[in-house]
Amino acid sequence: MFRLMRRRMTSAVMFAMTGICTVVVIGALFFILGYLFWKGGRYVNWDFFTKLPAPVGEAGGGMANAIIGSAKLLLLATLIGMPIGFLGGVYLAEYGGKTFPFMVRYVTDLLNGVPSIVIGIFAYTVVVLKVRHFSAWAGGFALGIMMIPIALRSTEEFLRQVPNGLREAALALGAARWQMILTVVVPAALRGIVAGMMLDVARVAGETAPLLFTSFGNRFWSEGFDKPTASLPVMIFNYAIGPYEDWHRQAWAAGFVLLAMVFMFNVTARLLVSWRRH
Amino acid sequence: MPINVPIPDEQADGQADMLADGRVDLAGAPLPVQAADGHGPAIVCSRSFCLYYGSRVGVKDIDMEIYPRSVTSIIGPSGCGKSTFLRSINRMNDLVPGARASGVLEVNGQDVYDKRINLVNLRQQVGMVFQRPNPFPKSIFDNVAYGPRIQGIRRAARLEEVVERCLIQAALWGEVKDDLRKSALSLSGGQQQRLCIARALATGPKVLLMDEPCSALDPVATARIEELIAALKNDYTMVIVTHNMQQAARVSDRTAFFCLGELIEVGLTRDIFTAPKKRQTEDYVTGRFG
Amino acid sequence: MIPGEMHSELGNPEPGAPLQARLSGLARLGDPLFYGLTLAAAASIMVVTGWLVYQLFAHSAQARHEFGWKFLISQDWDPVAGQFGALPFIFGTIVTSAVAILIAGPLGVGTAIFLAELAPRRLSSLLAFLVDLLAAVPSVIYGLLGIFLLVPLLSGTVVPAIQSVAGSLPIFSGKFYGVSVFSAGVVLVIMVVPFIVSISREVLLSVPVEQREASFALGSTHWETVWNVVLPNARRGIYASIFLTLARALGETMAVTMVIGNTPRISKSLFAPGYTISAVIANEFTEATDNLYLSALIELALVLFAITFVINGLARLAILATTQRHETHV
Numbered sequence: 001m002f003r004l005m006r007r008r009m010t011s012a013v014m015f016a017m018t019g020i021c022t023v024v025v026i027g028a029l030f031f032i033l034g035y036l037f038w039k040g041g042r043y044v045n046w047d048f049f050t051k052l053p054a055p056v057g058e059a060g061g062g063m064a065n066a067i068i069g070s071a072k073l074l075l076l077a078t079l080i081g082m083p084i085g086f087l088g089g090v091y092l093a094e095y096g097g098k099t100f101p102f103m104v105r106y107v108t109d110l111l112n113g114v115p116s117i118v119i120g121i122f123a124y125t126v127v128v129l130k131v132r133h134f135s136a137w138a139g140g141f142a143l144g145i146m147m148i149p150i151a152l153r154s155t156e157e158f159l160r161q162v163p164n165g166l167r168e169a170a171l172a173l174g175a176a177r178w179q180m181i182l183t184v185v186v187p188a189a190l191r192g193i194v195a196g197m198m199l200d201v202a203r204v205a206g207e208t209a210p211l212l213f214t215s216f217g218n219r220f221w222s223e224g225f226d227k228p229t230a231s232l233p234v235m236i237f238n239y240a241i242g243p244y245e246d247w248h249r250q251a252w253a254a255g256f257v258l259l260a261m262v263f264m265f266n267v268t269a270r271l272l273v274s275w276r277r278h
Numbered sequence: 279m280p281i282n283v284p285i286p287d288e289q290a291d292g293q294a295d296m297l298a299d300g301r302v303d304l305a306g307a308p309l310p311v312q313a314a315d316g317h318g319p320a321i322v323c324s325r326s327f328c329l330y331y332g333s334r335v336g337v338k339d340i341d342m343e344i345y346p347r348s349v350t351s352i353i354g355p356s357g358c359g360k361s362t363f364l365r366s367i368n369r370m371n372d373l374v375p376g377a378r379a380s381g382v383l384e385v386n387g388q389d390v391y392d393k394r395i396n397l398v399n400l401r402q403q404v405g406m407v408f409q410r411p412n413p414f415p416k417s418i419f420d421n422v423a424y425g426p427r428i429q430g431i432r433r434a435a436r437l438e439e440v441v442e443r444c445l446i447q448a449a450l451w452g453e454v455k456d457d458l459r460k461s462a463l464s465l466s467g468g469q470q471q472r473l474c475i476a477r478a479l480a481t482g483p484k485v486l487l488m489d490e491p492c493s494a495l496d497p498v499a500t501a502r503i504e505e506l507i508a509a510l511k512n513d514y515t516m517v518i519v520t521h522n523m524q525q526a527a528r529v530s531d532r533t534a535f536f537c538l539g540e541l542i543e544v545g546l547t548r549d550i551f552t553a554p555k556k557r558q559t560e561d562y563v564t565g566r567f568g
Numbered sequence: 569m570i571p572g573e574m575h576s577e578l579g580n581p582e583p584g585a586p587l588q589a590r591l592s593g594l595a596r597l598g599d600p601l602f603y604g605l606t607l608a609a610a611a612s613i614m615v616v617t618g619w620l621v622y623q624l625f626a627h628s629a630q631a632r633h634e635f636g637w638k639f640l641i642s643q644d645w646d647p648v649a650g651q652f653g654a655l656p657f658i659f660g661t662i663v664t665s666a667v668a669i670l671i672a673g674p675l676g677v678g679t680a681i682f683l684a685e686l687a688p689r690r691l692s693s694l695l696a697f698l699v700d701l702l703a704a705v706p707s708v709i710y711g712l713l714g715i716f717l718l719v720p721l722l723s724g725t726v727v728p729a730i731q732s733v734a735g736s737l738p739i740f741s742g743k744f745y746g747v748s749v750f751s752a753g754v755v756l757v758i759m760v761v762p763f764i765v766s767i768s769r770e771v772l773l774s775v776p777v778e779q780r781e782a783s784f785a786l787g788s789t790h791w792e793t794v795w796n797v798v799l800p801n802a803r804r805g806i807y808a809s810i811f812l813t814l815a816r817a818l819g820e821t822m823a824v825t826m827v828i829g830n831t832p833r834i835s836k837s838l839f840a841p842g843y844t845i846s847a848v849i850a851n852e853f854t855e856a857t858d859n860l861y862l863s864a865l866i867e868l869a870l871v872l873f874a875i876t877f878v879i880n881g882l883a884r885l886a887i888l889a890t891t892q893r894h895e896t897h898v
Contacts, residue, residue: 011791021678029702087609104610113880115819117846121869125623165412173425174402178602206706209821213853233708255709266704
C-alpha cells in the first residue's frame, strides 16, 4: 500500500519536472520574442527602411541597402537552390532504383549537415577567389547550396504522399510519364512543396556566417550583383559587436524586422500544410 | 447502324471531330461493325497469351476473343488473374517491375506487345476505370478535360463540348452541370466513379476496361453504374472484372471464368451460368467453391 | 471497314501520320528529356558536395604540408609569427558543445516527454509548433540576445551564485568577464533545445501504443511506463536526435562568436574566454593577410567538416538501427 503511494508520488514528481522543463523551454520562447519585439519595435522607424547607413560614428541612418541586399541574395539563392532541389526531389520520388537514389539521399543529408561557415568557404574558393572580389553572386551561391537539401527532401516527401491511384489514372488516360508528373502529381503535392520552399527561404534568410566572406557587406548601395552587398544578418552582427549605442539600437530594430519576416514565412508555411479545404 | 468515317490526313489538326451521329471520335479508325448475330470480328483477341511477374505466373495460355459493342465480364476467385489479364490489354502491367508477356494480345488487329507500339496512343484507345474512384484533385471540368488536353486540344469550345458529352454519357451531367468548377473530391463515391468513367470516355476509346468498378460503392451507386454500362454498350466495347457473379449475370453478354491464372471457360453469359461446360465453372457459379 | 487503316492506328506513327499521332510522339520524347533533367539535378548534388570536399583539401594544402599532424595538437595560434595550431579551437568547440548538450539533453528530452505523454493532443501540437518557431530563430539574433541580455545576466546573478557555492572547483574558478566558454554554452543550449524537443517528441510518439498498453495492463504507473517501456523503445531515436543536435552545435558560428570572448587559449575554467573553430574563421578570415594564414583557416574548416561528418554518421547509424529493430519486430 505504502509502496504504491510512493510509486505514484514518484510518477507525479517526475512528470512535474517534465512540466517544468516545458515551461522553461516555452517560457524562453516567449521571453525571447517579447524582449526582441519590445526592444526592436521601439527602434524601428521609417528611416530604418529608407535610409543608408550613416558615416561611421554618426548617429542615424538606416538599413535600406541591407534590406535590398538580403532580397537580392535570397533571390539568387532561390534561383539556384529551388530548381535543383525540386527536380532532384522529383527524381527520387518518381523514378526508381536502389543504389543511386540511396547515394543521392546520403549525400544530400551530408550536405545538409555541413556547417554553414564551411559552405561559405566553399563559395569563397569557387567565386571570390576567381574574381578577386566579394559579390552578391558569391553570397547567393552559398545560400543557394544551403537551400538544396531541404528543398529536395521536402519535395520528395510531399510527392510520395500523393496516392498511387492518381498516377495510374493519369497513365491509363494516355499521359506520358512526364505529363503525369507535372500535370497530376506535382499539383497534388503543390501546397506541401511550396510550404517546404518557404521554410527553406526563411532558414537561409537568417544565415550570417556564409556571407561574411562572400557578399561581405557594404555601407552603400550595390548596383547589380557583382559588388559586395549588405545584408540584414551581417549588419546585425557588425552593429551588435560595434562600440556605438546607436548601432546597438539599429541592431535590435534589424533583429525585429528579420525575425518578423522569418516567423511570418514559418507560420504561413505551416498553415498551408495544415489547412484543408474540404 | 452508323459507321465511323476515318479521319483523312489533311483534316487531322489535333482537335476532336464530331461525326454524323454526334459522337466524338478522337482517333478515327472505324469501330468494327457488329453483325446481326451479335458477333463480328473480335476487337480484342488473345492467343496463347501469358503474363509473368518475374518467375511468378500471372496468367497462362489465354485464348479469348472480345467482340465489339458488347459487355464481357471476367469472373473468378481472388488471385486468379482476372485483373492481370485486364491490365494487360492496356499494358498497365508495365508498371510492375519484372512483368513480361508472351503470346499475342491484339487490339483492333494490332499486337499491343509489339515493341514498336505507341503506349500513349494505346491507352487513349483503351480506357480504364479502377476499383477505387481516383479523380484528380482538380475541378470536375479539369478531370474530364484531362485526356483531351494532353492530346493537344486547347480550344475552350471544343473542350466544353467533349466534357458535356462525356458527362452526359456517364449519366452525371444533370448532377454537376451547375458547377463544373467544383472540386471533384466534393462528389460522393458513386458520383466520383461516374466522373472517372466520363474522364475515361473523353479520350475517345474504343474499349473500356473496368476493374471491379463497383466494389467500393454502395448498392444504390452500384445499380446506377450497372445502368450506365447497359447504356454505354451501344457505343463502346466493355470488359469488366467483377467478383460479384450476380452483377456479371446482370450486365454482361459474354462471361469468361478464370481460375489460378488460366481461362477455364468463356461463352455467352446465359450459357456460363445455366449450362457451363466445365465442372470447375459449374462449381464456381453455383457457389460450391469461391 | 478498311483493315489496313485499323492496323496503323495503334502502331508507331509513320512519317506523314496524322498530327494526332505525331503529338503523341512529341509527348513521348518528353519522357527521356524530363528523366534526364531530374537525373542531372540529383547528380549535381553529388558533384557539388564532392567539389566542396575537394576545395577544402586543395586550399588547405599549404597548411597541411607545413604543419602536418602537429596542427591538431599545437596550442600555438600566432598569425604574426606564422604559427598555427588548432587545439585551442578544437577544445573550445568541443567544450561549448558538450556544455550545451549536457544541459539541453535532459531539458529537451524532459520537455519532449511532457509533450508526448502528458499534454492533451491539441496542446501538444500547439506547443510543438511554438518550439519549432524557436528553432527558426536565426543564430545572429541569439547572439544579439546573448550579448545584451544573457551576458549581463550571467555576470550579475548566475555566475556569482555558482562561484559562491562551487568557486573552489577549477572549472568554476577565475574572474568572469561575461564573455566565456560558459556563456557560449548557455546560448547554445537555448538554440539547440528546440531540435532535441522536436525530434525526441516524434520518436516518443512513434512508440507503438501496444507497448504502453502492455505496461499499463501490468499495473505500472504512468511514469514507470515511460521510464521502463517508452524510453527504452525510443532510446536509439533519442540518441540520434542528440547526435544530430551535437553536430549542429559544433557548427554554430554567430551566437557563439558573439559571446565566447575570442581568445585562442585553453583554460581549465568554464568561465574563461575561449574560441571555437567556426568563431575564429568568422572573425579572422577577412583579416587573413597571407596564404598560409588563409590555408590554416581552411584547414580548420576541414577539421570542423570532418568532426561534424563523423557525428552525423553516428546519428544515422543510430537511426538505421532503430528502423531495423522495428522491422524485425513485425
